[in-house]
Amino acid sequence: MSIFTPDLYLHRITDLTPQRLAQHHIRGIILDVDNTLTHHGSQEVTQEILDWLALMKHHGLKLTIASNNYDKRIRPFAKKLGLDYIAMSCKPMTIAFTKACKRFQLPPGQVALVGDQVYTDILGGNLKGLFTVLVQPFELETGWLFRAKRKLEQRHLRHCRIEEQEKE
Numbered sequence: 001m002s003i004f005t006p007d008l009y010l011h012r013i014t015d016l017t018p019q020r021l022a023q024h025h026i027r028g029i030i031l032d033v034d035n036t037l038t039h040h041g042s043q044e045v046t047q048e049i050l051d052w053l054a055l056m057k058h059h060g061l062k063l064t065i066a067s068n069n070y071d072k073r074i075r076p077f078a079k080k081l082g083l084d085y086i087a088m089s090c091k092p093m094t095i096a097f098t099k100a101c102k103r104f105q106l107p108p109g110q111v112a113l114v115g116d117q118v119y120t121d122i123l124g125g126n127l128k129g130l131f132t133v134l135v136q137p138f139e140l141e142t143g144w145l146f147r148a149k150r151k152l153e154q155r156h157l158r159h160c161r162i163e164e165q166e167k168e
């Protein structure tokens with residue numbers, strides 16, 4: 001498996017079930033924000049996401065946000081969800097993930113990382129030894145740099161199949 005390959009590829013974060021996480025002995029989740037929990041730069045969050053977060057907490061999963069975005073963007077969002085957060089987390093560097101595992105008091109093998117970008121979220125998560133979950137972005141970015149990056153990402157996902165939501 002390549003360092004750019006996620007352990008799991010899903011349409012959206014809400015397709016990730018407690019059962020699936022339990023299968024992999026996951027007890028903590030590090031969450032990306034932009035295009036994973038909400039639209040890029042948005043402070044809004046859907047009821048579906050709120051329900052999913054509540055479900056994860058109900059199953060005893062520890063949660064924290066780790067975003068490369070600024071503190072002033074992430075702080076109010078994390079506060080609204082009642083989650084710990086790490087802003088300016090410099091993914092794919094693994095410093096933020098080390099910090100999150102320490103906060104959780106869990107080894108990397110029991111922590112999942114959910115994000116929408118291969119070159120930051122998945123690469124960093126794999127380097128740290130986390131269980132990496134790639135989700136499709138809420139929306140495709142319009143800038144040329146982002147579009148070029150998304151095209152490159154596809155090369156690493158050729159052999160990855162998006163798994164459908166498990167029936168409960």
Ligand SMILES: [Mg+2]
Pocket residue numbers: 032033034035036115116117
């Ligand atoms: Mg993102």
